[in-house]
Amino acid sequence: EAQVTQNPRYLITVTGKKLTVTCSQNMNHEYMSWYRQDPGLGLRQIYYSMNVEVTDKGDVPEGYKVSRKEKRNFPLILESPSPNQTSLYFCASSGRSGRGAYEQYFGPGTRLTVT
């Protein structure tokens, strides 16, 4: 089954404790992206990757890191989480890049709470 998987689905952590949210897709997609979704603010892009070893900032990259060492994986790293990073996070991938990256397949989401 073609899908985007994220782990963990739910995470409660404390301020400053480094964490990684994993994202994996089995569709051989070049384009991958991370979003956060907050009430009243909608979906906002954190980082995206056009291909292996190619990453770039989205609208809200502060406090986050990413890496793309393999085509299928795109982990999101929070080196020192803070309460304002409490949010619902989605990973997405697309078989198209650039102007064609409109059809994005989203993972099930990771609900992160930072206390």
Add this chain to the structure above:
Amino acid sequence: QKEVEQDPGPLSVPEGAIVSLNCTYSNSAFQYFMWYRQYSRKGPELLMYTYSSGNKEDGRFTAQVDKSSKYISLFIRDSQPSDSATYLCAMSGANSGYALNFGKGTSLLVTP
């Protein structure tokens, strides 16, 4: 001003009604217009996609784009309780690197 504006609702309609969902935008360079549907506790899924102006129909769903007014719509005919979800409009264009710009989403409830 946000680039994409969308009324969050909630919108409640009886089963069988015609639903109209709308977004306005300010960036005239947007060329790709999408509607995503998001069920509770799930990730968004692409519902409809339109390039530039015009209409596109897919079953009970019709997407319309009016670039002169910077206004897009999604119509749902014969709405069903299974259509209850949040509908997100999204747009992209060359001058934003084709990144998706999402509206905040409209929550729709179709009651039996």
